[in-house]
Amino acid sequence: MLKSKMVNLPIRLLAVDIDGTLLNPQFQVAEADMAALRRAREVGIEVILVTGRRHTFALPIAQSLGFDLWVISSNGAITRSLRGETFHRDFLPAATTLQLCAAMKEFRGNMVLTFDTESKGAIVLEHMDELGASIQRWLEKNMEYIEFTVPVENSITTDPVQAMFCGTIPRMRQARAALSSSGLDNQITTLRTEYPLRDLSIVDVLNQGCSKGHALERWASYRSIPREQVMAIGDNYNDIEMLAFAGYPVIMGNASAELRDRGWAVTLPNDQCGVAAAVVQMLDGVPVTDSR
Numbered sequence: 001m002l003k004s005k006m007v008n009l010p011i012r013l014l015a016v017d018i019d020g021t022l023l024n025p026q027f028q029v030a031e032a033d034m035a036a037l038r039r040a041r042e043v044g045i046e047v048i049l050v051t052g053r054r055h056t057f058a059l060p061i062a063q064s065l066g067f068d069l070w071v072i073s074s075n076g077a078i079t080r081s082l083r084g085e086t087f088h089r090d091f092l093p094a095a096t097t098l099q100l101c102a103a104m105k106e107f108r109g110n111m112v113l114t115f116d117t118e119s120k121g122a123i124v125l126e127h128m129d130e131l132g133a134s135i136q137r138w139l140e141k142n143m144e145y146i147e148f149t150v151p152v153e154n155s156i157t158t159d160p161v162q163a164m165f166c167g168t169i170p171r172m173r174q175a176r177a178a179l180s181s182s183g184l185d186n187q188i189t190t191l192r193t194e195y196p197l198r199d200l201s202i203v204d205v206l207n208q209g210c211s212k213g214h215a216l217e218r219w220a221s222y223r224s225i226p227r228e229q230v231m232a233i234g235d236n237y238n239d240i241e242m243l244a245f246a247g248y249p250v251i252m253g254n255a256s257a258e259l260r261d262r263g264w265a266v267t268l269p270n271d272q273c274g275v276a277a278a279v280v281q282m283l284d285g286v287p288v289t290d291s292r
Helices: 018-022 031-042 055-064 094-103 105-111 133-141 169-180 212-224 236-247 274-284
Strands: 002-007 013-016 046-050 070-073 078-083 087-089 111-114 123-125 147-148 164-165 188-195 200-207 230-234 248-251 288-291
Touching: 013 123, 013 212, 018 055, 018 274, 031 046, 031 274, 046 055, 046 212, 055 070, 070 212, 078 212, 094 105, 105 111, 105 123, 105 164, 105 169, 123 236, 133 200, 164 169, 169 188, 169 200, 188 236, 212 230, 212 236, 230 236, 230 274, 236 248
Parallel strands: 013 046, 013 230, 046 070, 123 147, 230 248
Antiparallel strands: 002 288, 070 078, 078 087, 111 123, 111 164, 164 200, 188 200
């Protein structure tokens, strides 16, 4: 099957996801991907990273690109420059978070709260026992920011950035069902990220109306860039709103079949420099295609 879509130039804003998109399976940015982003910037296209990562955890990736840019982090909750300038913050209200803790007692062993601080207490959880090996490795890399608090409610003295529920895909399917029946639908946004090969799912709970798509739309409006001149590249379920907003959405070849079949242009997988393929073809004015 061949997926193809022509780009309507000029693109003025290029939004790129990090994990599963810009990063290859070795969690590195390939030289070809880096070169393509630099080429885009050289011809006047603004590059912005849009990620589920905390801002601090995304910084090393952003800094490695070698040019100044802004980062939309925590799935749209924070928009901040590499220099630390904050454009927008969209927190999950403390009162809503306390209701969430009460509704999700069965999953408190899978729950992680994040706060907008760069000190111990930026990441809060009760324990690591039920989070799975992948999330435990992430937490170990962020140990200087972690605070273990029992019960976790005691940490909610200010509005957190978000709540995360992490675990196996079947376990997080149960968590999503519990969230759907929690009665909090009009107060929260629920997003999911899945990595089937690692049997890992992350369910992010953010303030109502907060997503990568909303944050990208806000930034594009601030830059006076119409959506028709926005290109977005992503690979996972938490990228859907961002891709739906962009006038030129591109899905990675390593995305699930469900996402690849949404009618968006499909590029190569992240182990074959799919970002570079999409960006170079856009710059050269040819279709982005993926033969599958």
